[in-house]
Amino acid sequence: HFxxxxxAxxxxxxxxxxxxxxxxxxxxxxxxxxxTDDELRRVFSGLTEIELRxxxxxxxxSPLFGEPFLWAA
Incomplete structure (x- = not known):
């Protein structure tokens, strides 16, 4: 996995x-x-996407980390 x-x-x-x-x-x-999401998909096109959000x-x-200006994949 990667x-x-x-x-973003x-x-x-x-x-x-x-x-x-x-x-x-x-x-x-x-x-x-x-x-952009399209740029990330192009760069990593050799891998199978599970999730990009x-x-x-x-x-x-919160005990969790999250910022809306970041991609998680």
């Missing part, structure tokens, strides 16, 4: 959505890279 957590594109500014060329020019990741927001006092 698990993944990463920034279009999720309130968390993670950079700059094109690759811009990242190369600036020489930085600007806090991390954000991906946005995390559920969890309250600070």
């Amino acid at each position: 698990a993944l957590t990463c920034f 594109a279009g999720a309130g500014g968390m993670g950079s959505e700059l094109p690759d060329a811009e990242l190369y020019l600036t020489g930085g990741l600007h806090g991390g890279l954000a991906y 946005r995390m559920t927001d969890e309250a600070p006092e």
Whole structure:
């Protein structure tokens, strides 16, 4: 099995959505890279997808972790 957590594109500014060329020019990741669901499916197309979803927001006092600007797969 393979698990993944990463920034979700279009999720309130968390993670950079700059094109690759811009990242190369600036020489930085600007806090991390954000991906769409289609981009993740393309990158991992050689694997069988079990689940790909946005995390559920969890309250600070929750024993669980979850932020809606992150993908869980």
